[in-house]
Amino acid sequence: MIRDWTREAVLGLLRRRTGEARQALYDQADAVRRKNMGDEVYLRGIVEFSNQCVNDCLYCGIRASNDRVARYRLADEEILDVARRMWGFGQTTVVLQSGEVPSREGDAALGRLIARIKAETPLAVTVSVGNRPREVYAAWRESGMDRYLLRFETSDPALFARLHPDCSFKERLRCLDDLRSLGVQVGSGFMIGLPGESLGVLADDILLCRDLGLDMIGIGPFLPHPDTPLGGAQNAHAADPDMHFVALAALRLANPDAHIPATTAYDALFPGTGRNLALTRGANVFMPSATPGPRRKDYLLYPDKPCVDETGDMCARCVVGRLTVLGRTVGIGPGHSRRGLSKTSNREEALP
Ligand code: SAM
Secondary structure, eight states, X not given: XXXXXXXXXXXXXXTOOXXXXXXXXXXXXXXXXXXXXXXXXXXXXXXXXXXXXXXXOTTOTTOTTOTTSOOOBOOHHHHHHHHHHHGGGTEEEEEEEEOOOOOHHHHHHHHHHHHHHHHHSOOEEEEEOOOOOHHHHHHHHHHTOOEEEOOOBOSOHHHHHHHOTTOOHHHHHHHHHHHXXXXXXXXXXXXXXXXXXXXXXXXXXXHHHHHHTOSEEEEEEOOOXXXXXXXXXXXXXXXXXXXXXXXXXXXHHHOTTSBOEEOXXXXXXXXXXXXXXXXXXXXXXXXXXXXXXXXXXXXXXXXXXXXXXXXXXXXXXXXXXXXXXXXXXXXXXXXXXXXXXXXXXXXXXXXX
């Protein structure tokens, strides 16, 4: 067991190349997951409620400059209808995700929606709509928001700057610090295999998750979208796709008590098996799509996104089948942080 989580220690895990050495790592990650998080898998239904976005992140299929996207924003009643059905499917959290469109009216409307979901359903509410000033996060917290997801995407500030014309790495970390200080459960994470990502950067990504003391950590492969500036780029691990699981297993060892979802992008890279394998290599959360069927084709962050031709009910049933095959059970209750809300960042300084 690693006691001193240095870059070299993480690199030692990532450099395992043989099938046998990697399987031993997966087994260890699975055992650490079982010991700390149990066999329950928490279901968080994700509603991609809008694909409108003012940002131009170089990798993202719904970036502002992609004019091939048909833009939409679901009506509140439609989102509430979806949320009301979740509990019956064992989904105890609704995740509200969208592109990034900061506006006084839109942010206030989202606050009212959060309050209605909290009043009308037993669900925990996670929000994932990008960077905002502290006072906006505070207002959403007042409305009842329980958790927030905002990936730092890469721990390399220079790479972050190249990929994000609209936002700095420092600003992203400021958002995470603000959320933590407001008592919101904080989720972050990164993409694996961004062009320019070395193995050292991947190790630093894993260590930054640990240093931030995150409640939830979402990671997944970078998948080049043809209608973006990175459409012709390759995933940095294209020649060794199993590196995506090696990184996940190392992440679990470094973060024994964080909630880690088996993210949808694993199924895009490994059709039909990716999320199942992720659940046996460190993950303990599943986020079935609850986005209304007809909108799914308009929220393509990357190509080959699974479940695009399905409905929320189909995805809700499918996940239960997957868990049965794996001998895992549906998590009961909200699946809040195991780390305690008073926990602060492990970083010595709040900001770089
Ligand atoms: N706007 C919010 C934000 O930026 O946090 C939430 C929506 S954003 C589209 C959700 C996540 O999609 C990002 O954090 C990013 O990691 C992921 N994503 C976007 N494009 C991707 C791609 N081409 N491959 C893999 N993941 C991608």
